[in-house]
Amino acid sequence: MSHPDPSGAPVVDPAASAPLESLFASMALIRAFETRVAELYRDGEIPGFVHTSLGQEAVAAGVGLALRPDDYLATTHRGHGHCLAKGVDVDGMMAELFAKATGLCRGKGGSMHVADPRLGVLGANAIVGASMPLAVGAGLSSKLRRQDRVAVAFFGEGAVNQGMFHEAMNLAAIWDAPVVFVCENNVYAEFTDSRTMSRVPRVADRAAAYGIAASTVDGNDVEAVHAAAQEAVERCRVARGPFLLEAETYRSHGHYEGDAQPYKPAEESDAWGALDPLSIAEGRLLERGAGSAQRLAAVRSRARERVEAAVERARAAPPPAPEEAYEHVFHG
Amino acid sequence: MSSTAERAPRYIDAINQALAEAMAEDDTVVVIGIDVGAGEGIFRVTRGLFERFGPERVIDTPISEMGYVGAAVGAAMTGLRPIVEIMFMDFLGVCLDPIMNQAAKLPYMTAGALSVPIVFRTQTGAGRSAGAQHSQSLEAMLAHVPGLKVVMPATVTDAHDLLLAAVRDPDPVVYVENRRLYATRARLDRDPLPLGVARVAAVGEDVTVVTWGQSLRECLTAAEGGSPSLEVVDLRSLVPLDMETVLASVRKTGRLLVVHEAVQDFGAGAEIAARVADELFDDLRAPVRRLGAPAVPMPFSPDLERALLPSAVAIAAVAEKLTRES
Ligand SMILES: Cc1ncc(C[n+]2csc(CCOP(=O)(O)OP(=O)(O)O)c2C)c(N)n1
Numbered sequence: 001m002s003h004p005d006p007s008g009a010p011v012v013d014p015a016a017s018a019p020l021e022s023l024f025a026s027m028a029l030i031r032a033f034e035t036r037v038a039e040l041y042r043d044g045e046i047p048g049f050v051h052t053s054l055g056q057e058a059v060a061a062g063v064g065l066a067l068r069p070d071d072y073l074a075t076t077h078r079g080h081g082h083c084l085a086k087g088v089d090v091d092g093m094m095a096e097l098f099a100k101a102t103g104l105c106r107g108k109g110g111s112m113h114v115a116d117p118r119l120g121v122l123g124a125n126a127i128v129g130a131s132m133p134l135a136v137g138a139g140l141s142s143k144l145r146r147q148d149r150v151a152v153a154f155f156g157e158g159a160v161n162q163g164m165f166h167e168a169m170n171l172a173a174i175w176d177a178p179v180v181f182v183c184e185n186n187v188y189a190e191f192t193d194s195r196t197m198s199r200v201p202r203v204a205d206r207a208a209a210y211g212i213a214a215s216t217v218d219g220n221d222v223e224a225v226h227a228a229a230q231e232a233v234e235r236c237r238v239a240r241g242p243f244l245l246e247a248e249t250y251r252s253h254g255h256y257e258g259d260a261q262p263y264k265p266a267e268e269s270d271a272w273g274a275l276d277p278l279s280i281a282e283g284r285l286l287e288r289g290a291g292s293a294q295r296l297a298a299v300r301s302r303a304r305e306r307v308e309a310a311v312e313r314a315r316a317a318p319p320p321a322p323e324e325a326y327e328h329v330f331h332g
Numbered sequence: 333m334s335s336t337a338e339r340a341p342r343y344i345d346a347i348n349q350a351l352a353e354a355m356a357e358d359d360t361v362v363v364i365g366i367d368v369g370a371g372e373g374i375f376r377v378t379r380g381l382f383e384r385f386g387p388e389r390v391i392d393t394p395i396s397e398m399g400y401v402g403a404a405v406g407a408a409m410t411g412l413r414p415i416v417e418i419m420f421m422d423f424l425g426v427c428l429d430p431i432m433n434q435a436a437k438l439p440y441m442t443a444g445a446l447s448v449p450i451v452f453r454t455q456t457g458a459g460r461s462a463g464a465q466h467s468q469s470l471e472a473m474l475a476h477v478p479g480l481k482v483v484m485p486a487t488v489t490d491a492h493d494l495l496l497a498a499v500r501d502p503d504p505v506v507y508v509e510n511r512r513l514y515a516t517r518a519r520l521d522r523d524p525l526p527l528g529v530a531r532v533a534a535v536g537e538d539v540t541v542v543t544w545g546q547s548l549r550e551c552l553t554a555a556e557g558g559s560p561s562l563e564v565v566d567l568r569s570l571v572p573l574d575m576e577t578v579l580a581s582v583r584k585t586g587r588l589l590v591v592h593e594a595v596q597d598f599g600a601g602a603e604i605a606a607r608v609a610d611e612l613f614d615d616l617r618a619p620v621r622r623l624g625a626p627a628v629p630m631p632f633s634p635d636l637e638r639a640l641l642p643s644a645v646a647i648a649a650v651a652e653k654l655t656r657e658s
């Protein structure tokens with residue numbers, strides 16, 4: 001078995017990148033979706049728990065736009081943005097959060113379990129760390145079936161202290177599985193400052209222990225995330241082995257909606273607030289003359305309209321029929 | 333033993349043969365586990381497979397059950413049909429998440445959009461001084477989780493047929509061998525019974541004895557006495573549970589004894605007893621009885637261990653008492 005080249009020359013032609021306008025539009029959709037979901041949850045229209053990715057949109061968009069529709073994605077309890085950036089239908093997602101029969105999972109999954117295998121989305125997952133071994137299996141599958149599909153596992157920095165991280169990284173390495181491990185380092189795991197839970201400040205440093213290539217990127221700079229993700233994904237596609245990409249970002253809302261966040265210092269939230277990923281992208285587009293303030297505002301308002309249409313459809317949709325509770329336990 | 337009987341395959345050969353057949357008929361079937369490849373398995377269940385199918389289909393793993401069982405579930409969601417080995421059933425303790433929370437749940441939570449056609453192959457078997465961490469029969473724990481099928485072959489024929497059925501099944505199936513049966517021999521029957529159907533292993537009149545796995549041998553030995561006359565039902569699978577066969581037998585005998593090697597308290601015997609009491613209260617001529625291991629970790633000492641496992645003598649004694657109670 002040939003071994004992957006852990007460093008090596010870049011494999012991506014920078015000209016092939018998605019333009020900043022597309023990345024911005026993807027972030028605007030996620031921002032609109034999450035903002036509206038937070039309100040709907042507060043108003044009692046969405047049951048269960050909701051974990052939004054507000055403030056982290058650049059990670060989802062940057063990685064999502066580096067993927068093909070047939071690439072695999074396994075994600076976490078905070079996965080709305082990842083699914084949207086992969087192209088999952090807004091109506092189907094919103095209806096799922098509303099627990100309606102028109103939801104992607106017919107109301108049996110909910111916010112923490114949105115999935116769409118037609119787009120390779122193997123699901124959000126409510127077990128911290130579980131996305132990683134599943135993605136390794138998807139990567140193994142792709143490799144053994146002689147496909148060139150890449151599997152991405154999203155997880156938080158809290159999940160890297162879970163045994164599954166260690167086992168999944170090692171397996172991906174020894175199997176040369178085409179897996180991009182994307183650690184969304186948003187500083188907190190629930191109410192815990194993750195810097196107090198490991199003596200290794202950089203998650204990416206852990207990759208060396210497994211012989212996996214890694215990098216850390218500014219997770220609020222969507223272009224930087226996208227470039228790094230494209231490089232990682234294309235390396236996998238040409239069988240150079242797995243990659244660990246750490247994106248440094250910040251969770252601007254609570255762990256779940258309704259979390260008052262007494263544990264976050266105000267100066268810290270303010271400092272990160274100034275680094276809003278959408279504002280950064282807007283500033284850059286204006287600077288480059290790639291769009292007027294008006295046009296960018298229109299992108300944001302179109303996203304809000306799209307989300308509002310999904311909300312209306314979800315509200316109008318019927319709940320699943322009671323007998324559906326008994327369906328799909330088994331296929332055969 | 334006659335020379336014909338000697339040539340009959342062993343239980344372990346039947347498993348090996350089924351693995352080879354499953355891999356030959358479908359090239360998405362892969363075997364994954366610790367030392368299953370070049371090493372051919374610690375009990376040599378996978379012998380010959382690595383040589384025949386190569387390292388991409390018979391995949392050796394590090395000692396990393398949570399990782400490789402999880403990866404096998406991910407592979408099952410994306411086009412492969414893995415048969416993943418958990419070397420001893422006790423090791424479920426380090427890899428329950430991918431079985432209980434992923435494989436069992438994802439098809440349901442996605443309203444059938446995802447399927448997880450996987451076989452978790454494992455083995456149990458107290459009675460060999462393996463100690464408390466290598467002797468547990470944990471089938472009730474698995475059967476308690478909706479979304480998992482649980483099969484426990486008690487015969488050479490079923491070791492083969494149930495494994496093939498499990499691989500062909502679209503759902504996650506836990507397939508539990510008993511290592512004390514590995515060396516038993518029998519010819520493979522012609523027509524395999526489907527997964528989910530129980531088998532009347534001995535016809536009798538006085539007491540229905542329901543069992544599975546290696547306890548079947550003890551029950552059949554107990555039945556040989558002839559008095560009372562025992563009807564022995566081999567469940568073959570706990571999920572699906574073929575209650576029709578059980579109920580039909582109890583309707584005839586009016587008495588039920590459930591026997592299993594697993595600990596009796598909160599065991600699968602309680603479920604069967606409750607269902608029979610629900611359905612056939614008026615037909616019962618005696619209280620429903622269970623016989624399993626007492627609720628203690630399995631000791632190392634052969635003498636202590638023997639005292640804890642349901643024996644043919646104990647089964648016959650309970651059955652005899654049942655006939656006197658009515
Ligand atoms: C195995 C497991 N342990 C604990 C939890 C409870 N829990 C849910 S999210 C979370 C924090 C995760 O933090 P991180 O991985 O950093 O992701 P983030 O929430 O920041 O996106 C915890 C502890 C869980 N869902 N699963």
Ligand SMILES: [Mg+2]
Nearest residue numbers: 156157188189
């Ligand atoms: Mg976090």
